Amino acid sequence: xxxxxxxxxxxxxxxxxxxxxxxxxxxxKHVPNIYSAEMDPLLxxxxxxxxxxxxxxxxxxxxxxxxxxxxxxxxxxxxxxLCGKVFKGGETTYSCRDCAVDPTCVLCMDCFQNSIHKNHxxxxxxxxxxxxxxxxxxxxxxxxxxxxxVSQRPLHVxxxxxxxxxxxxxALRLGSWLNKLMSxxxxxxxxxxxxxxxxxxEMEYKxxxxxxxxxxxxxxxxxxxxTTITETLLEVLPEYLDKNDKFNFxxxxxxxxxxxxxxxxxxxxxxxxxxTLWTDRLRERFLQGFVSFLRILTCMQGMEEIxxxxxxxxxxxxxxxxAIAIQMQLKNILLMFQEWCASDVSLHVRLxxxxxxxxxxxxVSPEEFQVELLVEYxxxxxxxxxxxxxxxxxxxxxxxxxxxxxxxxxxxxxxMYDKDIIMLQIGASLMxxxxxxxxxxxxxxxxxxxxxxxxxxxxxxxxxxxxLIEEMLQILIYVVGERYVPGVSNVTKEDVTMREIIxxxxxxxxxxxxxxxxxxxxxxxxxxxxxxxDKVATFKRPGVSGHGVYELKDECLKEFNMFFYxxxxxxxxxxxxxQKKRRKQENRDEALLPPPPPxxxxxxxxxxxxxxxxxxxxxxRTILQRAVELETHLWTEAxxxxxxxxxxxxxxEEKHQLQKCxxxxxxxDFYHKATRMGSSALNAVNVLMLLEKLxxxxxxxxxxDTVSWILQSTQDQEKAERKRxxxxxxLHRQKIMAQMSALQRNFIETHKLLYExxxxxxxxxxxxxEEERDASxx
Numbered sequence: 001x002x003x004x005x006x007x008x009x010x011x012x013x014x015x016x017x018x019x020x021x022x023x024x025x026x027x028x029k030h031v032p033n034i035y036s037a038e039m040d041p042l043l044x045x046x047x048x049x050x051x052x053x054x055x056x057x058x059x060x061x062x063x064x065x066x067x068x069x070x071x072x073x074x075x076x077x078x079x080x081x082l083c084g085k086v087f088k089g090g091e092t093t094y095s096c097r098d099c100a101v102d103p104t105c106v107l108c109m110d111c112f113q114n115s116i117h118k119n120h121x122x123x124x125x126x127x128x129x130x131x132x133x134x135x136x137x138x139x140x141x142x143x144x145x146x147x148x149x150v151s152q153r154p155l156h157v158x159x160x161x162x163x164x165x166x167x168x169x170x171a172l173r174l175g176s177w178l179n180k181l182m183s184x185x186x187x188x189x190x191x192x193x194x195x196x197x198x199x200x201x202e203m204e205y206k207x208x209x210x211x212x213x214x215x216x217x218x219x220x221x222x223x224x225x226x227t228t229i230t231e232t233l234l235e236v237l238p239e240y241l242d243k244n245d246k247f248n249f250x251x252x253x254x255x256x257x258x259x260x261x262x263x264x265x266x267x268x269x270x271x272x273x274x275x276t277l278w279t280d281r282l283r284e285r286f287l288q289g290f291v292s293f294l295r296i297l298t299c300m301q302g303m304e305e306i307x308x309x310x311x312x313x314x315x316x317x318x319x320x321x322x323a324i325a326i327q328m329q330l331k332n333i334l335l336m337f338q339e340w341c342a343s344d345v346s347l348h349v350r351l352x353x354x355x356x357x358x359x360x361x362x363x364v365s366p367e368e369f370q371v372e373l374l375v376e377y378x379x380x381x382x383x384x385x386x387x388x389x390x391x392x393x394x395x396x397x398x399x400x401x402x403x404x405x406x407x408x409x410x411x412x413x414x415x416m417y418d419k420d421i422i423m424l425q426i427g428a429s430l431m432x433x434x435x436x437x438x439x440x441x442x443x444x445x446x447x448x449x450x451x452x453x454x455x456x457x458x459x460x461x462x463x464x465x466x467x468l469i470e471e472m473l474q475i476l477i478y479v480v481g482e483r484y485v486p487g488v489s490n491v492t493k494e495d496v497t498m499r500e501i502i503x504x505x506x507x508x509x510x511x512x513x514x515x516x517x518x519x520x521x522x523x524x525x526x527x528x529x530x531x532x533x534d535k536v537a538t539f540k541r542p543g544v545s546g547h548g549v550y551e552l553k554d555e556c557l558k559e560f561n562m563f564f565y566x567x568x569x570x571x572x573x574x575x576x577x578x579q580k581k582r583r584k585q586e587n588r589d590e591a592l593l594p595p596p597p598p599x600x601x602x603x604x605x606x607x608x609x610x611x612x613x614x615x616x617x618x619x620x621r622t623i624l625q626r627a628v629e630l631e632t633h634l635w636t637e638a639x640x641x642x643x644x645x646x647x648x649x650x651x652x653e654e655k656h657q658l659q660k661c662x663x664x665x666x667x668x669d670f671y672h673k674a675t676r677m678g679s680s681a682l683n684a685v686n687v688l689m690l691l692e693k694l695x696x697x698x699x700x701x702x703x704x705d706t707v708s709w710i711l712q713s714t715q716d717q718e719k720a721e722r723k724r725x726x727x728x729x730x731l732h733r734q735k736i737m738a739q740m741s742a743l744q745r746n747f748i749e750t751h752k753l754l755y756e757x758x759x760x761x762x763x764x765x766x767x768x769x770e771e772e773r774d775a776s777x778x
Contacts, residue, residue, distance in 0.1 A: 221282045301377070382471075466636050624643060674714065
């Protein structure tokens with residue numbers, strides 16, 4: 001073996017031999033013999049053979065001397081700036097916010113503690129884990145679940161040639177050998193020189209490396225890399241398409257999906273650097289890639305549709321993890337595509353000035369455009385969430401509950417739940433408000449619930465109806481009240497992040513890590529927390545035990561919105577309890593009123609019309625009347641709470657519009673609609689009359705302060721209304737008098753000669769009459 005190693009070393013060093021060809025011949029000869037297809041190979045013997053036949057002569061060739069002597073010299077030459085540590089899944093890594101070029105620049109704990117970066121702004125996080133499992137327990141449960149169902153799926157078997165397996169085993173061994181060498185800085189230099197003195201001597205490889213090395217713009221502009229990556233995805237994913245060309249990942253292979261995730265990460269990396277200068281060719285190639293990416297989204301739209309199970313419970317829960325995982329992988333890709341579009345000045349300026357909604361007619365003709373279709377899928381998803389909450393899908397198993405959880409969870413909500421709310425806001429801005437609400441009632445199957453009631457003793461049916469009404473009212477609150485989205489209103493990303501933090505800290509003081517985990521991350525795994533936390537919170541250092549937490553600043557408490565759309569039901573209850581307790585300690589009433597929201601942008605300004613349309617007033621009156629009459633179970637305190645919140649939003653909106661614009665320009669007449677009778681019947685009532693009666697309902701004692709505030713606001717509104725009407729009447733009379741005076745002056749000016757002759761004749765007539773009086777006197 002020693003003689004073989006020396007002979008190989010001398011042969012590789014001989015300039016007459018091609019090193020690459022000779023080395024590959026060596027592998028072809030020795031690897032299959034070393035890694036034979038034995039069931040129980042002697043590992044020590046294998047290691048001895050591979051060292052002698054391959055690795056030792058290779059080290060001699062690289063180092064130019066005995067490897068042991070060379071490596072000893074490396075150890076004595078000093079330590080490296082990079083430790084070369086290979087991170088395991090879940091291991092803590094650190095990234096310096098001030099110095100890191102991109103999110104891949106990380107340090108291990110030891111290097112971080114011994115570096116200057118610990119005094120910079122930094123972020124600690126877990127190393128990338130293998131697969132999509134957040135813990136060992138989750139992975140074990142997944143394995144267990146698949147093992148229970150193993151008999152239901154045929155095993156996939158492939159036969160590999162023994163030589164192929166041998167080379168696979170050697171590749172693993174070669175990887176560990178390279179990892180050992182890379183732990184030495186000078187060894188890395190040698191390996192680096194080896195690559196450049198061999199691989200890059202060929203012009204073809206040099207060009208290929210240059211393409212890979214240049215910035216994303218060149219890859220897109222010259223190599224059309226976005227299209228290449230997306231087309232690669234489309235080549236890998238067809239096996240998961242159903243007969244309708246929609247993805248269906250039932251019985252998926254985790255290994256194959258891991259390859260899909262790797263390709264998606266390539267696309268994410270390419271889109272990481274937004275161009276500062278656009279060219280026509282770059283724009284053309286980017287749009288080609290984007291169109292190709294839309295084909296993937298088309299396959300995702302409506303994938304893995306589910307039908308409500310009646311009668312019998314499903315036997316086996318369907319797989320759902322893969323579809324959610326794909327959605328999570330593509331979340332940042334979607335955001336990055338939007339950022340690229342916004343960076344194109346020629347496109348961005350037009351959109352920022354006119355709004356994308358107002359330009360829809362440029363792309364779709366009025367005959368083809370149907371806004372109802374625009375909101376159909378988002379509305380289906382939100383209604384599904386409501387029906388799951390009402391336990392109408394309980395026979396569909398736990399997988400559906402898991403999907404609904406992720407739909408609203410911080411990991412997915414930006415591109416799922418939040419976007420569906422925005423789509424409803426777009427629909428509300430384009431549709432007649434009454435028509436929009438009728439569509440909502442129809443999709444929630446609640447149209448009959450707001451007509452004349454038919455008595456029922458079915459408690460399950462009553463409970464379902466109540467939950468659906470609560471969920472619908474909640475969505476209506478979000479549509480008219482949630483405006484902290486750039487484009488929907490004039491807010492920035494920092495404003496959005498501050499609002500998220502404010503509402504988290506309204507629940508309770510939190511540690512830095514707890515806040516970070518509750519905020520969505522961008523494409524660089526950043527939450528924006530560091531940029532705004534000091535504006536809204538103060539850090540309370542830990543005592544003898546425990547950890548430091550952030551507490552909300554007092555001036556930010558006024559931003560609390562009890563129906564913040566990212567609260568879970570548990571968070572909503574806890575935040576409400578915390579804020580009422582605080583107000584009670586301050587000897588204040590317990591009315592948790594909505595903060596005045598920012599103005600909608602012009603394209604969304606019509607959304608507020610929902611608040612004072614006829615159908616909305618009917619919904620509010622019906623719920624209040626049921627609570628006042630106490631004759632039916634079709635109301636809950638949560639419903640009343642939401643109705644009061646909507647009434648408060650309407651009053652705040654009207655007050656704001658009257659302060660902002662002249663009265664004659666304000667068409668939002670919420671107070672007028674609230675005082676209008678519900679019908680022409682003798683016993684008809686309006687909203688304000690119902691609120692007066694609501695104060696006397698013992699079950700709603702907790703809502704009395706909010707009711708009192710609304711009634712006081714309406715009284716103030718009534719006084720202001722009377723004052724405005726009196727002032728308007730005075731101005732109207734003044735205007736009429738001014739018009740009459742102007743007409744009189746205009747008439748005199750127009751008929752000046754006639755007016756002068758009339759005055760002259762009148763003068764003569766008066767003189768004659770005076771003379772006649774004098775004569776008669778004499």
